Each structure stands twice: as structure tokens, then as C-alpha cells.
Amino acid sequence: MKIQRIDDHRWRIERSGQMRVPGIVYATAAMLDQLQQEEALQQVANVATLPGIVEASLAMPDIHWGYGFPIGGVAAFDWQNGVVSPGGVGYDINCGVRLATTGLVYDDIRDRGRELVEALFRHVPSGVGSTGSVKLGPKEEKKVLARGSRWAVQQGFGTDDDLRHTEDGGCLPGADPELISARALERGSRQLGTLGSGNHFLEVGLVEEIYQPAAADAFGLHEGQVTVLLHSGSRGLGYQVCDDFLAVMRKHVQTLGIQLPDRQLACAYIQSEAGQRYLAAMACAANYAYANRQILLHRSREVFEQTLRISPRALDMRLVYDVCHNIAKKEQHLVQGRQQWLCVHRKGATRAFGPGQPAVPEDYREVGQPILIPGDMGTASYVLVGTQRAMEETFGSTCHGAGRVLSRKAALKRAKGRAIHRELEDKGVLVRWTGRGTLAEEMPEAYKDVSMVVEVVHAAGIARKVARLRPLLVVKG
DNA sequence: ATGTTC
Numbered sequence: 001m002k003i004q005r006i007d008d009h010r011w012r013i014e015r016s017g018q019m020r021v022p023g024i025v026y027a028t029a030a031m032l033d034q035l036q037q038e039e040a041l042q043q044v045a046n047v048a049t050l051p052g053i054v055e056a057s058l059a060m061p062d063i064h065w066g067y068g069f070p071i072g073g074v075a076a077f078d079w080q081n082g083v084v085s086p087g088g089v090g091y092d093i094n095c096g097v098r099l100a101t102t103g104l105v106y107d108d109i110r111d112r113g114r115e116l117v118e119a120l121f122r123h124v125p126s127g128v129g130s131t132g133s134v135k136l137g138p139k140e141e142k143k144v145l146a147r148g149s150r151w152a153v154q155q156g157f158g159t160d161d162d163l164r165h166t167e168d169g170g171c172l173p174g175a176d177p178e179l180i181s182a183r184a185l186e187r188g189s190r191q192l193g194t195l196g197s198g199n200h201f202l203e204v205g206l207v208e209e210i211y212q213p214a215a216a217d218a219f220g221l222h223e224g225q226v227t228v229l230l231h232s233g234s235r236g237l238g239y240q241v242c243d244d245f246l247a248v249m250r251k252h253v254q255t256l257g258i259q260l261p262d263r264q265l266a267c268a269y270i271q272s273e274a275g276q277r278y279l280a281a282m283a284c285a286a287n288y289a290y291a292n293r294q295i296l297l298h299r300s301r302e303v304f305e306q307t308l309r310i311s312p313r314a315l316d317m318r319l320v321y322d323v324c325h326n327i328a329k330k331e332q333h334l335v336q337g338r339q340q341w342l343c344v345h346r347k348g349a350t351r352a353f354g355p356g357q358p359a360v361p362e363d364y365r366e367v368g369q370p371i372l373i374p375g376d377m378g379t380a381s382y383v384l385v386g387t388q389r390a391m392e393e394t395f396g397s398t399c400h401g402a403g404r405v406l407s408r409k410a411a412l413k414r415a416k417g418r419a420i421h422r423e424l425e426d427k428g429v430l431v432r433w434t435g436r437g438t439l440a441e442e443m444p445e446a447y448k449d450v451s452m453v454v455e456v457v458h459a460a461g462i463a464r465k466v467a468r469l470r471p472l473l474v475v476k477g
Numbered sequence: 478a479t480g481t482t483c
Contacts (some may be wrong), residue, residue: 058478092478129480187480198478239479326478434479 003032010461013041013057018261019048021201025059026399026460027288028452035063043070046261049268050075054335054342058394060349061456062403062448064088068264071348074397075306079268079330079341084275085267086249086282088345090329091242093282094289095233096324097372098166099383102304103316104226106206109472112308116204117430117473119307124299125200126195126477127434129236133193134295142177147285148350152294156308164361166322167351168292169253172329175283180237181244185416188288192282194294196476197435199401199442201377202296203229204473208380211323211465215367215385219320221467228300228317229381229469231374233326234289241285245278261410270343286327293322315377320383321361321370322414325350325400333395344395352386352398360386371463375450377401377442377476378427381469382454389461398463408437424474433476442476
């Protein structure tokens with residue numbers, strides 16, 4: 001594989017073999033050196049062979065190996081002649097992050113940390129297979145799939161302001177619940193409003209530093225403020241939708257006569273029946289995830305109010321934004337000088353729309369879309385803002401997180417004999433968790449330094465730093 | 478990520 005340096009933060013994988021377009025990797029030289037030993041760069045090149053891909057197969061600085069497509073990858077396909085692939089979205093359809101501010105400062109919760117984290121842990125079900133927040137009959141579940149966050153708000157789990165500050169308004173269009181298998185529906189019936197496991201979390205933190213006052217002001221962020229950060233997805237339902245459609249597409253792709261460099265790149269032309277059905281089913285799972293995070297936010301409001309015995313008005317928990325980082329979306333972008341309809345796959349990548357974009361909420365439009373980048377549980381998370389340069393270079397996309405450096409297995413080994421929760425406590429982070437190995441798998445050393453990832457996208461201009469958050473209380477699955 | 482290999 002031939003890789004050319006473009007500048008300090010951009011590298012081009014030259015076209016070779018069946019590649020239709022080059023690959024572009026956003027990274028420092030040191031990060032690229034590490035990547036050379038992994039399969040992730042080969043996956044970037046593999047994606048570049050798919051029919052209808054435009055401009056380039058993109059990789060963000062948090063790229064790592066994934067199912068078929070790399071995690072941290074962005075690929076856009078022509079809406080008329082291109083393909084859609086479940087592997088380009090990922091198993092956790094609409095995995096995403098939401099950030100809320102509060103009217104509280106550190107002193108308001110300083111002595112209540114243990115109590116708060118206990119109450120959050122009790123009221124927010126977490127862990128693999130967690131259930132019990134909201135139970136849905138089949139009819140009601142289909143409404144969730146069709147309406148997303150709007151269903152949750154209609155049930156009293158939030159406000160219209162929450163919807164305005166959610167990507168897509170919390171509802172992807174074109175969702176068809178009749179395409180969801182009985183098994184997926186069954187898995188979804190008891191998991192709405194639950195956190196899940198792995199890297200999913202609920203975190204109470206502090207705004208530690210502001211980098212860009214104008215954007216921070218627009219987003220309602222100021223130093224010393226208590227925040228709530230949530231990371232979750234579409235749970236077992238989304239997993240099942242992905243699994244169901246991978247099976248469909250593995251068969252389908254054999255009828256197309258296209259040679260794939262990797263079977264995990266199974267796909268369908270967007271305009272085919274299989275392609276349209278996947279997109280309509282994917283939208284259902286995306287809407288389930290939006291509703292899930294909306295209910296998790298509502299539960300957080302309830303816990304803060306009850307534990308601190310304060311009114312909703314005093315708590316003043318406002319949703320800053322909710323972003324999704326595992327999705328394929330129909331969007332119009334400028335390609336070689338003309339507007340073109342595309343299917344933009346973002347897998348472990350976040351939308352990063354710049355100033356003036358109609359899809360950005362009105363109160364943020366002048367500065368650009370908020371971007372939420374969770375780090376590991378002991379260090380920091382970042383709020384960024386989208387840029388015009390991202391619109392021009394990356395189909396309005398940027399990174400999504402720190403990215404793993406240790407496999408789960410390697411992390412377990414490294415954590416042996418250690419008490420990770422004690423180490424976190426020494427850093428000022430109180431943590432409650434469900435799974436046996438979760439804390440070890442998710443320990444800070446298992447991840448890249450999130451600030452290095454953020455520095456790359458900031459320096460490359462495909463997002464700008466707005467604020468840094470420091471974790472105080474963490475609930476893990 | 479995932480009722481962590483129906």
C-alpha cells in the first residue's frame with residue numbers, strides 16, 4: 001500500500017488494484033506509524049473499491065479495525081448508482097452521544113457525589129441485556145420505531161426543546177416498522193431507556209475549559225458548570241436489525257456479480273429493493289436509539305431532582321445536542337463543483353456540519369453544529385463545532401472518540417490484580433458498574449489519548465475545539 | 478456493540 005503525505009495531518013492511500021478512489025487518513029505521522037501494523041488501513045482501501053463511492057474513502061484519527069468497514073470511517077456513495085452496506089453503519093445502529101447542561105456548579109454536588117452516582121445507577125438500568133426502564137407492547141414499539149424521540153416526548157419523557165437539539169430532530173424519515181423481524185421486536189420490547197454495556201456510559205462532569213467563547217456561549221456552556229453526558233445506542237434491537245440485513249445482503253450481493261475484497265462488505269445498490277429495505281429498517285433502529293437516549297436523559301433529570309430535592313427549574317437540565325456516530329444518511333454535498341445526492345456512511349464518525357447549514361438548529365446555525373467527543377472515563381470529553389472545511393473535505397464529518405489501543409482481552413490482562421475503580425477514585429472519578437469485566441476493558445489505558453485525536457481534527461480544520469469536560473461520576477454497563 | 482457462538 002502506497003501512502004503519500006499531504007500535510008502534517010492528512011495522508012493519501014494511493015489508488016491501486018480495484019480501488020475506485022483514493023483513501024484519505026487524518027492522523028499525525030506517529031499515529032499513522034501505529035496504524036501501519038493494523039488491518040484498519042487495508043479496510044479503508046477495501047471500502048474504496050465499492051460501486052458508486054465518490055471522492056475518497058475517509059479515515060478519522062480514531063480509526064480502528066471494524067466489521068468490513070473501519071470504525072472511524074466515512075464513505076459517501078452516489079444516491080442513484082451507489083451502494084449501501086450494513087457494515088458501513090455498524091452493529092450498534094445510531095450509537096451516539098448526548099450532552100446536557102445544568103444550572104448547577106461543582107459546589108452544589110460536591111458532597112453528594114456518592115449519593116448521586118448510586119441513585120443514577122439504581123434508576124438507569126445498565127449492563128448486557130439490561131431491561132426494565134420502559135415496557136412496550138408491539139403496537140407501541142412500532143410507534144417508537146416510526147417516531148423516535150418524538151414518541152418519548154409525547155409520553156412525557158422530555159420537551160420540544162430536547163427535540164430541537166437532537167440530530168434529525170430525533171427522527172430519521174422513511175422508517176418502516178413492518179420490516180423489523182419478530183426477533184428484533186422482541187429484543188426491543190423491554191430495553192428502551194437502558195444504557196447497555198461496553199463503552200456506553202452515563203457521566204456527570206464539569207466544564208473544565210472553554211476554547212471558543214462564541215460557540216460555547218451559543219451552546220450554553222460555561223466553566224464550572226455541571227453536565228450530564230450519555231453514550232448509548234439501539235441496544236439488542238439495532239444489533240438484530242444489522243444481523244438480519246447482513247444475512248439478506250450476503251445472499252443479495254452474490255446475484256450482483258461484483259467482486260468484494262472482503263465478504264464483510266456485503267451491500268446492495270441503494271436503488272434496489274434490498275437497499276431500500278435496509279435503509280427503512282436502519283431508520284427504525286436509529287429512531288429507537290434516539291428515543292432510548294431521550295428516556296435516559298429524562299431518567300437523569302428525575303434522579304437529580306429527587307436526590308438533590310430541587311425543582312426542574314432549579315436543575316435546569318438542558319439538552320445541548322444529541323449526535324449519532326453510526327449511520328448512513330441521504331445528504332446533498334458539493335462533489336467536483338456540483339451538488340449531488342449521496343448516501344453518507346458514518347461508522348464511528350460524527351456529523352460536523354458547519355455554519356449556515358439548514359440541518360443545524362436555528363440557535364446554533366451561526367456558529368455550526370455541536371459535536372460531542374467522549375474520551376475514556378478517567379480523562380476528558382470534548383465539545384467541538386462543525387466547520388465549512390468539513391463540508392468541503394469530509395462530507396461534513398469528523399472523529400467520534402478516543403479509539404481503542406488495547407483489545408478488550410489485552411485490557412483485561414493489563415488490569416489483572418488491579419482495582420480500576422480505586423485508581424479512578426484517586427483521580428477524582430466515582431464509578432458504579434454492572435458487568436464483571438467492564439471496568440477493566442474500559443480502563444483509561446485501553447484508549448488513545450482523546451486530546452490527541454481532537455488536536456488532529458482541530459488542526460486539520462474539520463472541527464474546532466469549543467470546550468473540555470472532566471468526569472466526576474460515571475455509570476457503566 | 479451484542480440475551481458477549483441460535
